[in-house]
Amino acid sequence: MRIITLISLFTLSLTAFSQQVKLPIDTMVVSNHSVNISGKNINYTAQTGTQPVWNEKGIPVASLFYTYYKRSDIKNTENRPLVISFNGGPGSASVWMHLAYTGPRILKIDDEGFPVQPYGVKENPYSILDVADIVYVNPVNTGYSRLIDPEENKTDKKDFFGVQADIKYLAEWVNTFVTRKNRWLSPKYLIGESYGTTRVSGLALELQNSHWMYLNGVILVSPTEIGIERDGPVEIANRLPYFAAAAWYHKKLPTALQNKDLDEVLPEVENYAINTLLPVLVKGGFIEETKKKEIAAKMSGYSGISEKVISQNNLAVPFRYFWKELMREDGGFTVGRLDSRYLGIDSKIAGDSPDYNAELTSWLHSFTPAINYYLQQELKFETDIKYNMFGPVHPWDRSGDNSGEDLRQAMAQNPNLDVLIQSGYFDGATTYFNAKYSMWQLDPSGKMQDRLSFKAYRSGHMMYLRSEDLKNANNDIRDFIMKSLPKEGEPAKYLVK
Template structure:
């Protein structure tokens, strides 16, 4: 009996070990399904490919498998003129679910008109998807979604190979090269779209794809961009937050009556002018600012951002974002959201200098997670025992040598076809809208590229596409961007002297 017992235990342990290995062994697979959705009133038939494509090291050894979802309109005969989008989210460590089921894909999460989740959870057709005009690939970097490194890699090897600004760009460019070759899409106009940390990712990829893979793009879209490695400085960084603070205060009706009676964009024009032409020079004086000017400035800021002159003085005119989220509605017992300041949170105590949690993130997580898992299994027929990482382990992240803003400028300078569009929500406190404008102003100080740069603002937050009015407008902006960035037939890629 003892021998039988030991054999049974060994067999069970072997089976458990085998099952654990089998969860992460398929690095090159795909499942193909077909579907049809109605976009802008017309039926669009498509083929969806869900699967994994390997990442190889320099010796040709598989080191990871990246999960992707690829949508192709199925009634297109000539794909040489059909735009191809590569879509990334950020984090780092965020899955592509957000833009996949929130923005551009053929199906979207069920939400109310302002973007708040509703039950029962589920998905519905996205009548604003860009699939009518472009094919789309949603890519999950390592340790997001179903993407995983091979089990044999140590934590140190994984971090060195995948978790860093430039490591991330390097392996993803290789992956895109392989994908384009496999799918025979070299002739197609190509675009990158990235959200949040996805914006330095696609900015860096634009130059990496050109210089190392000879793959030239037509467009890069930056959704809620980060600083792209461009320094702000101790004066400009706090000053540039004021327009966002003003937007959030306006939304929550915390501004004086004369400002509150104006439309949001009219208020922001005034605040932006104040920030650029008056506040930044004041901030530059730092500790050498006179008390009289400091008090006067605190009064002006109080008028624009809805906080008291007293707390602004206590922060030497430099109000941290976390404190703003905590203090704006403190007297009402609420905090406001980080990624979308329209959302309200409830803290244990009104006291303190930062919120207990981000209410918008918790709202989104509890609605997107069940929807994406249901969608993959029931719509794309993708079955796996791997857990879908909405937010995966991608730390420590090496942020050294982040020159992605300059990378994008170089890519534009080298490629006369390349256009850039920024999309930003006025109520985004994580990657605020005014700094996204500042990125464009500072990226090319010569001004020679600005006719190929555009900026679009929306009355929502970080994921501006969750609001019903904004998902219509933002997808239309992408359609117009495609038209603008595809050259006329036989138009050469050259600069012409005037």
Template sequence: MKKIFIFLIAFSASQFAWSQKNDASKTANNTAVLENPAPKESALTKTTRSSVTINGKVINYTATTGFMEIKSEDGKVRAKMGFTAYTKDGVDDLTKRPITYTFNGGPGSASLWLHMGVIGPRRIVMSEKGEALTPPYSYTNNEFSWLDQSDLVFIDPIGTGFSRAVNGVDKQEFQGYDEDIQSVGEFIKLYTTQNKRWGSPKFLAGESYGTTRAAGLSMYLQNAFKMYVNGIMLISAVLNFQTIQFVIGNDLPYPLYLPSYAATSWYYKKLSPELQAKDVKTLTAEVEKYAINEYTTALMKGDRMSAAEYSNVVKNLSKYTGLSEDFIRQTNLRINLAQYNKELLRQEGRTVGRLDSRFTGRDYNDTGSQNEYDPSNTGTISGPYTHGILSYFGKELNFTNDWTYYTLGGGVGRWNYSNVQNSYLNVAEYMRKAMAQNPSMKVWVLGGYYDFATPYFASEYVIKHMGLRPEQQKNVDFTHYEAGHMLYIHMPSLKQMKADADAFYGKTLKEIN
């Protein structure tokens, strides 16, 4: 495990102001003990009580499901944001009980993946590898939930899940980097205030674009509301979008994807016997070293490379990817993701997944240059998770809604990056500046060897280029798993994530008081 520490700064608060609403009747009473009457419901929420067994211990909790109204400064409702919150029963002192605000990415994704995959009290039943079982899909007690460590709030940003702008309000008001930060930040402020959680240790947990959101939120909350968080979990992180954009003139992704290419080629036994004999951790460490030295230098040289240098790079890329030297020459040493995913298993008539390269699919024909679809998404996770959470809402949380539940896309239009015109969105610099103002905050970065959406080496590259001081580098935990983008669908990784989460909460909370 590599450790570095990050602290997040206040980034410039927007002029977009939100009003604060203090209506405690719209949420569950988090200080209630188990024998008290059930918390009162509002017109916007439903409350239920249940339990989950974690590490052999029964955790009794109250679940609150429904909407939070997001209002403008003049008090008009602009949107209703869906959420599900879990609070442990019988807690007398909320200052000792952490609360973790959780969301997924997209942009345009609801929070069902983290909710029903790893962090919440119920999880979708998958195979050991993470394959979908035969429908109708089911869920079960999640013995790896983080609810024993922290209360949990799962947030669906506007345009995801059941969250909507109200009639007469353009949804584009919420769909952009700054706009999203403001509305989700407002939700966190309101929930914290209404449920009397200002004195609780606070954490943010995001996946994929949710990690981008987490970095921005840490700054926005600090700057706009003086709310300082204790820790951030960045699951399958993307902090600098330049690292994942395969476009002409941007050579950065090629060396950063190479370790993941190598891990995938190793997984499918496409490498030499010498390399196949290594474990994936040892192999990727070797490829990382080559990627940031000889390969990066070669790309920087461009046409200055000699014929001998060029041929040497071709041989090494073929060695580490299992692709032919002729194919690599045709790419001019720049194998983009679509090419790799189509080429690696072309002879077998299979394509490789983007979210998780351990999964394969079949296209209409084998001659194309890119996949028709992502077999690690459409054929693996979308059905079980959508069916599972809607079943869970109705069966256990007593919450139903006639609207379409947007899991990923569908409810979100064009995303607005007005804050970074003619440049790549990069939130890493915000994180660097934050250190001076919140030096106790911890960050945990989790990545999968088989993740092609947000490759683990790209996340590490960004963090190692933040200019962290030695004393700050100790405050980030970096963990790699033998899984893809959704780390937790792989059962061994799910188990390890739980142990690592317990350690992260324990280390962070130990420093309080």
């Protein structure tokens, strides 16, 4: 039996952009549920609602929509981890990880992540709710979150839509949430996907230095570059391992390589990219012609595209060209950007980039009906506001992105802070090898290696859509949380070895 409780905290209302529809600024709906995780029944409450963002005068200028899952059978939360979850974009709602990864309900999709009808949701037997409570946060203009009467309140969008602005106001929001829910004593973790990794990397330091909130862990899912430079030869060389992974999946590698397992192929390609390709690329236009031809032939064998195409691009094949080229002679299909397992059909085989992102249209196909049904029918949050899968947040100020350095500083200042990085091999937007590179560059001192870990999966940007990786990736988070919790009485300090 589900019990629904509506708590209206304020009577103010929020006017959605270009809609004469009002949403309560500060409200909450509570419902009771259960889920079977790894054979054990877990009872939990779902709190979904809105919580304001105030300006310096104490006036609500925005309201963020969130969903908070909390186990019902644990009363003392001082040892109960809290995971604060963000997606990316920027401009993306929290729907992706909420309804397909760590939460207690997930999409009804096939085992490889493709949409099936009838749409809907089902239990997630691998949710991390058994070991941690979770809140999914929607930044301004995503999900149901909105600015409040921006003209009347003279709200400057620059206070929300930019790397630093985003981090600053979300840190304030998290502080309020933790206080309201009485979670200050709980071990706390941030998880972000894609641009959400830029967000949580910056938040780790902002929460620590401006709110004195120290974390136990940060989880980066399909991370962006997090402000770590890699232009030029490094960026070009880093593409090759992803090219090889996508080509292996579509059986485009030479027979000797194709017959190997992916775990055998990729270390070989990584080694070549770092130790052979990169030093050659440094020479730019002064590469000897015979060497250039030799490199092009080797890259062709690792990428599944012709030596001629690689030479024509001066060894620097653009990502978009690769997505168009890989299957050009095999049915004329394109491959997906965020997940290259997905195939698309263009209006013509010729061209240098796909007409659309095949994977994204597939995902929107199943996610959009599911989240709208789930929030209103199962969690009973009823509103006429449109749920923004992707909201209007542009132009986004990308200046001042020091998020990787922010994360390093947060780790250095907090001996209890560990980091887990998760990536999909077939992700062509935030490639797994770039994620590895970020991890290597994150701590130049090398003194925090044991607090940085990396996991990769045989899927794409949203690795959890593939059933096997849903299980593996959640288990990796579960293990990370349990291992990063300090033993009782263990002090947070460095020891000379």
